[in-house]
Amino acid sequence: MCRFFPAIVPFSLIKPLSTIMSDINDKIIEYTAKLARVKLESAELGELYPQIKGILDFIGKLEEADTGDIEPTSHILPVNNVFRADEPAQSLPMEDALSGAPRRRGRCFCVPKVIE
Amino acid sequence: MELYSMTGSQLAGLLAGGEVSPQDIMSSLSRRAAVKEEQVRAYVRFEGGLESIPPEGGVEGKSPLSGLPVSIKDNICTRSFNTECCSRILSGYKPPYDATVVSRLKKAGASIISVKTNMDEFAFGSSTENSCFGPSRNPWDRRCVPGGSSGGSAAAVAADEAIFALGSDTGGSIRQPASFCGVVGLKPTYGRVSRYGLVAFASSLDQIGPITKDVRDNAMLLNVIAGYDPKDSTSVNEPVPDYTSCLGRPVKGMRIGVPKEYMVEGIDLQVRESLLRALEEFRRLGVVCEEVSLPHTEFAVPVYYIIATAEASSNLARFDGVRYGFRAADAEGLHDMFSRTRGEGFGKEAKRRIILGTFALSHGYYDAYYLRALKVRTLIKKDFDKVFSGFDCIVTPTSPTPAFRLGEKIGDPLKMYLSDICTISVNLAGIPAISLPCGFTGKGLPVGMQIMAGHFKEETIFKLAYAYEQAVSAREKRRPEL
Numbered sequence: 139m140c141r142f143f144p145a146i147v148p149f150s151l152i153k154p155l156s157t158i159m160s161d162i163n164d165k166i167i168e169y170t171a172k173l174a175r176v177k178l179e180s181a182e183l184g185e186l187y188p189q190i191k192g193i194l195d196f197i198g199k200l201e202e203a204d205t206g207d208i209e210p211t212s213h214i215l216p217v218n219n220v221f222r223a224d225e226p227a228q229s230l231p232m233e234d235a236l237s238g239a240p241r242r243r244g245r246c247f248c249v250p251k252v253i254e
Numbered sequence: 255m256e257l258y259s260m261t262g263s264q265l266a267g268l269l270a271g272g273e274v275s276p277q278d279i280m281s282s283l284s285r286r287a288a289v290k291e292e293q294v295r296a297y298v299r300f301e302g303g304l305e306s307i308p309p310e311g312g313v314e315g316k317s318p319l320s321g322l323p324v325s326i327k328d329n330i331c332t333r334s335f336n337t338e339c340c341s342r343i344l345s346g347y348k349p350p351y352d353a354t355v356v357s358r359l360k361k362a363g364a365s366i367i368s369v370k371t372n373m374d375e376f377a378f379g380s381s382t383e384n385s386c387f388g389p390s391r392n393p394w395d396r397r398c399v400p401g402g403s404s405g406g407s408a409a410a411v412a413a414d415e416a417i418f419a420l421g422s423d424t425g426g427s428i429r430q431p432a433s434f435c436g437v438v439g440l441k442p443t444y445g446r447v448s449r450y451g452l453v454a455f456a457s458s459l460d461q462i463g464p465i466t467k468d469v470r471d472n473a474m475l476l477n478v479i480a481g482y483d484p485k486d487s488t489s490v491n492e493p494v495p496d497y498t499s500c501l502g503r504p505v506k507g508m509r510i511g512v513p514k515e516y517m518v519e520g521i522d523l524q525v526r527e528s529l530l531r532a533l534e535e536f537r538r539l540g541v542v543c544e545e546v547s548l549p550h551t552e553f554a555v556p557v558y559y560i561i562a563t564a565e566a567s568s569n570l571a572r573f574d575g576v577r578y579g580f581r582a583a584d585a586e587g588l589h590d591m592f593s594r595t596r597g598e599g600f601g602k603e604a605k606r607r608i609i610l611g612t613f614a615l616s617h618g619y620y621d622a623y624y625l626r627a628l629k630v631r632t633l634i635k636k637d638f639d640k641v642f643s644g645f646d647c648i649v650t651p652t653s654p655t656p657a658f659r660l661g662e663k664i665g666d667p668l669k670m671y672l673s674d675i676c677t678i679s680v681n682l683a684g685i686p687a688i689s690l691p692c693g694f695t696g697k698g699l700p701v702g703m704q705i706m707a708g709h710f711k712e713e714t715i716f717k718l719a720y721a722y723e724q725a726v727s728a729r730e731k732r733r734p735e736l
Binding site: 166167170171172173174175176177178179182186189190192193194196197198199200201202203205208209210211212213214215217220222230231234235237238239240241247249250251252 | 347348349350351444445458484487488490550552553555556557559560567571574575576577578579580581585586587588589590591592593594596597598600602605606608609610612613616623625626627628629630631632633635667668671682683684709
């Protein structure tokens, strides 16, 4: 776990949806926003929390579906790993790859200092 | 008749006969847009006219689309021309490459319009109200939304500001706006059209497709964009038929299933009546229409909003202010730069979905939400497999209501999500579906009918849609008064 976030996740282990629903509070939403690296103003958080809670309540309907021995579908077609021949091919020229960068220095993307 | 108001196939005929030039068509369309765009706002960064991207490289062979303009949604990459997903976080972004659909169109000699069509930010929405450039208007009633997320593409085609347009469809984003704007929109089978260069929203659901004035034009455009692409590992290496060759073939004896779950509460009465009249028309054509059941339909919206937001939260992790687009100023360190860039760069709906998706995938909740949703997705897919074992197509309304008013649903995300209730299952099952006009409400708003078929059965859809369109075209010809 990186040092920016607490090492102990304040989430409980697997629970049924109905129990999770009663767990949801604005701290969890705030924490999730941090995980997602989205800075929220406190007014935004105040607006988001009831909306997300409402959506999660609605999603709780899934508990009614009987999924006992059903296999999950993550991809709709029977496509597995797709490989190409191991031959060199043209890739994006470096200048093109750097063309959209908000800041660059020489051949590199430039970001704020990482090491203190 | 003005050139801009003709269909693509009519214009192709005029071009072939040497009666008009591609420049004539482009300037007619540009003049039309110059006059109507202020009312419709179908394009973003529109500055008084339409221009095509200068062609580079050779045109391969003779294509019916040669010399015809195509408008492109703002989430499909056009080399050196703005592709911003109508989001602040991609402001000013000019991709260094073309999406495969765009390079295919260029090779076919089509003219790519350089300004892009409006959309909900990152395709998150059903009304274009989530665009950072502001909403588009419905050409049939400018107090109403054009639908979304490909609302700009649909509005442009309906207002005769585009001949052909491309949209993308993750949960109904081509079909619902096509329905609201009275045009034809197809979501092809997952894997039919390459997604290389489509800014990813939900990778297991996204598909690019055509929005056009009629069914023939739709088949013409699919002919060019469909096909295997080694750059998209989910594209499927299946032969591409000529989708126009099935048009006009007899439909007698075909079997349509009408799922009872789509005709219940929440469906607007006039939408329901329009659909019932359309089914009567099919019966007159000798098509068998019977009630069927897709019993897990009620779970489609909750399943979708777990899978789509989970995939979106992962796909949108790439927008961090390092390689492209917007970067927040005055950040204290790298992580602060990421968080501020994303906090300031994403709009409300994008943040809502990213957070919801991150939550659904997070430790402790993954099994309860994401895994369960994937299992219910299997049940939904099996429902379709069962019906398609006895029927050629499934017919439903495209949207439970006609176009709603601007502002009507924007404050209530759940209400907005439920407007996709008729289209979402199609993406979860990966099957193709079209929306085509099937009448009007008393207030003159178009109503759309959705025709679905099994994987890679686009021809079956086109055949049936064309037969219906031909049967009603004499009495249903209307245009928006702009």
